[in-house]
Amino acid sequence: MKAFTCCIAFLALWAGSSLAQPNPDFTKANEEYAQGQFTEAISGYEGLVRAGQWSANLFYDLGNAYFRTGEFGRAILNYERALALERHHPEATANLQIARDEAHALELQQSWQERYLQFGSVNQYCIAAAIAFWLAAFSIAMLIFGRRKSTTLIAAVIFCLLICAGAIYAVITLERGSNGSALAIVTGKDVQARLATADTANSVLALPPGSEVKILSTRGDWIYAELPNTLRGWIPAKNAEQVRL
Numbered sequence: 357m358k359a360f361t362c363c364i365a366f367l368a369l370w371a372g373s374s375l376a377q378p379n380p381d382f383t384k385a386n387e388e389y390a391q392g393q394f395t396e397a398i399s400g401y402e403g404l405v406r407a408g409q410w411s412a413n414l415f416y417d418l419g420n421a422y423f424r425t426g427e428f429g430r431a432i433l434n435y436e437r438a439l440a441l442e443r444h445h446p447e448a449t450a451n452l453q454i455a456r457d458e459a460h461a462l463e464l465q466q467s468w469q470e471r472y473l474q475f476g477s478v479n480q481y482c483i484a485a486a487i488a489f490w491l492a493a494f495s496i497a498m499l500i501f502g503r504r505k506s507t508t509l510i511a512a513v514i515f516c517l518l519i520c521a522g523a524i525y526a527v528i529t530l531e532r533g534s535n536g537s538a539l540a541i542v543t544g545k546d547v548q549a550r551l552a553t554a555d556t557a558n559s560v561l562a563l564p565p566g567s568e569v570k571i572l573s574t575r576g577d578w579i580y581a582e583l584p585n586t587l588r589g590w591i592p593a594k595n596a597e598q599v600r601l
Contacts, residue, residue: 379409386417394424410601412442419451428459429543429565436541436599443477461542461566462584464534473526481530485523492516534570540581540596542567547596549589553578560589569596 385400401418419434435452438445456463466474476484495513499505531537542563550557553575561583563569569581569591578590 379404382409382414389417389421389424394421397421398425405601410437410441412438412445412448414438415441416445416448416451419448419455423451423455427543427565428455428461429541429545431455432459432461432566433541433543433597433599436539437601440599456566459566460564462561462563462568464539464568464570464582464584465586466534467529469529470533470535473530476526478527478530481523481526485520485527488516488520488523492520534568536570537600538571538598539600540569540571540579540598542569542591542596544592544595547591549581549583549587549591551589553590557590560587561585563591571596571598 381400381404385397385404388394388400389397398418398421401414401421404414405418415434415438419431419438422428422434423431432452432455435448435455438448439452442448455461473481492513495509495516499509499513502509542565545565547563547565547567548559549561549563549569550559563583567584569579569583571579571581572588573580574593575590577593579593579596580588580590581596582588
């Protein structure tokens with residue numbers, strides 16, 4: 357038994373030390389960035405992204421590398437991805453604003469509901485809705501099987517259902533809002549949103565690299581998007597990427 361316990365302790369220690377080891381590919385990309393080899397660093401970071409090894413710091417570093425090469429659209433895209441994974445990332449927030457200023461990027465306007473709901477994330481609202489739902493279900497079960505009808509339990513059920521409904525409303529509002537799942541960043545240069553799916557169609561709005569759009573639908577090689585000026589237009593799909601992978 358003692359030998360088994362020692363073996364388990366050793367395996368746990370080994371696993372912990374393995375997890376603590378930095379990813380060699382990430383370390384190599386960071387070294388290339390530090391040496392000013394930004395193109396090589398981008399290649400390394402992008403390889404980690406394709407492998408699904410996502411983290412806020414990975415996207416932040418990738419954004420910095422793109423910024424150094426003057427690709428402000430992709431820099432902004434990756435800062436946004438970093439913030440999508442970690443809302444409170446001060447370095448990504450600061451560099452995102454610098455990149456936007458450099459590129460003169462346009463931003464989507466938030467609704468007043470979004471502004472008031474920004475203090476919580478979609479995940480936090482989902483958790484709140486789930487907790488409130490199960491508390492309401494537990495209270496209803498107590499009312500059904502209890503000998504006495506408690507006004508306190510009735511009030512608790514109503515309160516929990518209201519919290520659940522409010523949290524669900526917040527999730528829907530944020531997911532459909534300017535920073536929701538349809539948010540995309542313009543990564544191409546000299547991009548024009550047009551009235552139709554043709555390069556000869558009239559232009560609706562010029563979109564500098566890094567500008568935000570909200571994808572509404574797709575048709576072939578074009579996406580139909582909500583634009584920062586509250587109008588809508590068609591953009592070549594190759595010139596915009598969604599923030600959420």
